[in-house]
Amino acid sequence: MTDEDRAVIQAVKSGDTEAFRFLVERHKGVLYGIIFKMVGNSQVAEELAQDTFVKAFEALGNFRGEAKFGTWLVQIGVHAARDHLRRKKRLRQQRIVSLDELRAAQRDDLEPVDKSPGANPLSWLDEREKQDLLQQALGHLPAEHREVIVLKHFVGWSYERIAELTGDSIGTLKVRAHRARKLLKEQMHNLGWQIANGDSC
Amino acid sequence: MEHFIDRYLDGELTEEEAEAFLVAVRENPDLEAELRAYEETLAFAADTNPPGPSPDFTDQVMNRIASMNRQPAPRLHYLSHLRSLFGPTRAARLAWAAVLVLVFGLGYLTSRLGTGGELGYPDRTRGSQTVSDAGSIERTQAVASLQSENFRIFRLVYAPQKSEVSGVAIAGTFNGWNPELTPMHQEGNVWTALLILPPDTYEYMIVENGDRWITDPLALQTRDDGFGRKNAVLDLTL
Numbered sequence A: 001m002t003d004e005d006r007a008v009i010q011a012v013k014s015g016d017t018e019a020f021r022f023l024v025e026r027h028k029g030v031l032y033g034i035i036f037k038m039v040g041n042s043q044v045a046e047e048l049a050q051d052t053f054v055k056a057f058e059a060l061g062n063f064r065g066e067a068k069f070g071t072w073l074v075q076i077g078v079h080a081a082r083d084h085l086r087r088k089k090r091l092r093q094q095r096i097v098s099l100d101e102l103r104a105a106q107r108d109d110l111e112p113v114d115k116s117p118g119a120n121p122l123s124w125l126d127e128r129e130k131q132d133l134l135q136q137a138l139g140h141l142p143a144e145h146r147e148v149i150v151l152k153h154f155v156g157w158s159y160e161r162i163a164e165l166t167g168d169s170i171g172t173l174k175v176r177a178h179r180a181r182k183l184l185k186e187q188m189h190n191l192g193w194q195i196a197n198g199d200s201c
Numbered sequence B: 001m002e003h004f005i006d007r008y009l010d011g012e013l014t015e016e017e018a019e020a021f022l023v024a025v026r027e028n029p030d031l032e033a034e035l036r037a038y039e040e041t042l043a044f045a046a047d048t049n050p051p052g053p054s055p056d057f058t059d060q061v062m063n064r065i066a067s068m069n070r071q072p073a074p075r076l077h078y079l080s081h082l083r084s085l086f087g088p089t090r091a092a093r094l095a096w097a098a099v100l101v102l103v104f105g106l107g108y109l110t111s112r113l114g115t116g117g118e119l120g121y122p123d124r125t126r127g128s129q130t131v132s133d134a135g136s137i138e139r140t141q142a143v144a145s146l147q148s149e150n151f152r153i154f155r156l157v158y159a160p161q162k163s164e165v166s167g168v169a170i171a172g173t174f175n176g177w178n179p180e181l182t183p184m185h186q187e188g189n190v191w192t193a194l195l196i197l198p199p200d201t202y203e204y205m206i207v208e209n210g211d212r213w214i215t216d217p218l219a220l221q222t223r224d225d226g227f228g229r230k231n232a233v234l235d236l237t238l
Helices: A003-013 A017-039 A042-062 A069-093 A099-107 A127-139 A143-155 A159-166 A170-190 B002-009 B015-026 B029-047 B057-070 B078-086 B090-114
Strands: B144-147 B152-158 B168-172 B185-187 B190-197 B201-208 B212-214 B221-224 B230-235
Touching: A003 A017, A003 A042, A003 A069, A003 B152, A003 B190, A017 A042, A017 A069, A017 A143, A017 B057, A017 B190, A042 A069, A042 B057, A069 A143, A069 A159, A127 A143, A127 A170, A127 B029, A143 A159, A143 A170, A143 B029, A159 A170, A170 B002, A170 B029, B002 B015, B002 B029, B015 B029, B168 B190
Parallel strands: none
Antiparallel strands: B144 B152, B152 B190, B168 B201, B185 B190, B201 B212, B201 B230, B221 B230
């Protein structure tokens, strides 16, 4: 935990609620990014990231500072994203889609990505197009596959730590990660993305 | 070879295994293309960031927290609650009451000894407080040190010269001169507050017991307030 985080957490614990604003400002970008990659929807990511900060504030009295505050926060956020995905899966199974999700889905309807080939994808994709492409590619992965690839490769967790979260065996997670990487690569290829020097992927 | 690609991507190959694997990759164009496709896909995905939370994200979180704090505590049926806590019989409840009196009594005595009360000795070395031998200056202003891109963090420490102070707060240009918004917190003989503010120059006063406005005597700068007093100036622009 940084000295700044430690000092601010101490202040919040002492009753200075407004000091929590600093922690939100500092960590919101990373937290939102991870949740967004897990749930694939900007509005839902926004709500879950807000919920995460509120839960962290409520639980700050139990935070002993053994881990970094950011790590602890991400853990709460990942749990929130998993809960959301689980609820969503259950709703889908029941063929019920909430009005909020319909609205969010309409808002997040994406423009089709320009699939024309280029020598270097970074040269013909602007940041928004890259976001759209990634969102579409991740969106084609089953939630469990998306989760393992986000936690393993984007957040940097070990399989042991992911196993603690999901309750799956490490072997299962490795198989899932293998499948997830393969699916992501295929989806990116199908959406027109090519590796940097123009080789086919 | 897929097994090795997975272990390589997971960072699980030993140094020797990784070296041998990369030699094999260089000798096999198909394998090389396959590995590069995986690596670049993951790098692309990791480096591509979503647009970010909404501009008022922080305000929304803080509003939710503020509204949470304002909610009244739920009403309790105290008697039934106490009964359920301390036992069903009168004898059990009396025993619990005796234990509580003992615990609080010991706690009170301990706190008196620890804070230099009449049963103990003055604590002259707590934290960053400076205490002269004559005891004339019992406050210090500290420690403006931590910075981030958008904020400056400043810890104000204040030790009242009078003992009958029950509350200390800060009023200044950063909170509309409203001392209720920035209470200081007591830590032994001193009162502290952590100010987290955007880089700027601020004026402030220390407020004792809600109505005694004091110029911070150790402020590096002061400025006339137009009413015959001086405000402390806090320069957080550096």
